[in-house]
Amino acid sequence: MAARSAAPFVPEGADLAALRAAARGCEGCDLYRPATQTVFGEGPPDARLLIVGEQPGDVEDREGQPFVGPAGKLLDKALAEADLLREGVYVTNAVKHFKFVPAERGKRRIHKTPARGEVVACLPWLHAELGQVRPELVVCLGATAAKAVLGSAYKVSERRGQLEQADDYRVITTVHPSSVLRAPDRAEAYAAFLADLRTVRDHLGT
Template sequence: MARKPARTAADFLPERTDLTALREAAGSCQGCDLYRDATQTVFGAGDPNARVVLVGEQPGDVEDRRGEPFVGPAGGVLDRAMADAGIDRVGTYVTNAVKHFKFVPAERGKRRLHKTPGRTEIVACRPWLSAELAAVRPELLVCLGATASKAVFGPAFKLTERRGVLLPPPEEELMAGQSEAGEHVPSAILATIHPSAVLRALDRDEAYAGLVADLRVAAESLS
């Protein structure tokens, strides 16, 4: 007996492909099992005509509860770093490679601990990112962290070796899983650390300076 193909976000993409329709449809996505425990889908947000899209790994605890991307502690770091790099967040669009919060309960208390999404979950969710790019049509994509970078470039990508420089888009990997939403490939992609890495760093000042330096490369490419 033939096995049924695994479900992905492509099964939940709407006929309309504007951001409003995509956001509404994503609210009922069951393309992977993460929806079972997450509070809600956390879709992207920002300028629908942004020249730059920033994509992170997944929503965190605060984002999961509020339903908005980058509104927790890491979002505060990102806001400050973009301002210091000369990027106006109001004119950007921010999202995540995975739209549901993956976590494990802490041994004590109600705190939920972040758990890195697996490759299956990243691939299952990728049609949403592809659809967002097709709707926004940015010139530049900024990948925040290793998970987001691998979601775009593939699992062999090494952030430590290729961060902070403008890279050509890997069309085949980026558009894999694309469905009826159309397609758009940014002119360039830049990978840097996730702002949460600054919060975990032993030397936060050094880590923050590196994030700002990378984002300045992005800002200069848009000037």
């Protein structure tokens, strides 16, 4: 059985607006079935900095925009403190649909990490975004995003905050802001995350 892929749904040579419109109809893997909608990337088409997360969360799935939930608000705060304004950044996710399991009680939907096959199936969208934006620097938030960009063997725990090279762009990896929210010592985790973003700012200035 052939591996599933978004590739047939990605219009070749399309600009970001056309890619976003086409992504609404993507059935490249089964995650589109339970999700409310596709959550495509947003930001300036000529952004110098492109940030990649794992996947949209519950709030993003309902609103159709990336990084607008609690983790997104923490990211906005850290970007501002690192002198990296969100308005100048293109933000997206490695996977464009929310993967979740229903809570045992109530209507809550609990995040579930995408499988490697689901990440690979969605890569054509990320590659198309990178090809259109052509950022100077890419920041990967968390293991799923880092492995999507730098390969399945990459370990954020060993390499976070360090400058990497991937194809035509430079990459820095760090943790996902959601992990900061879950950290036992949130202040310490936030300080380390902010330090990584300040490293990003320093490299973007060179």
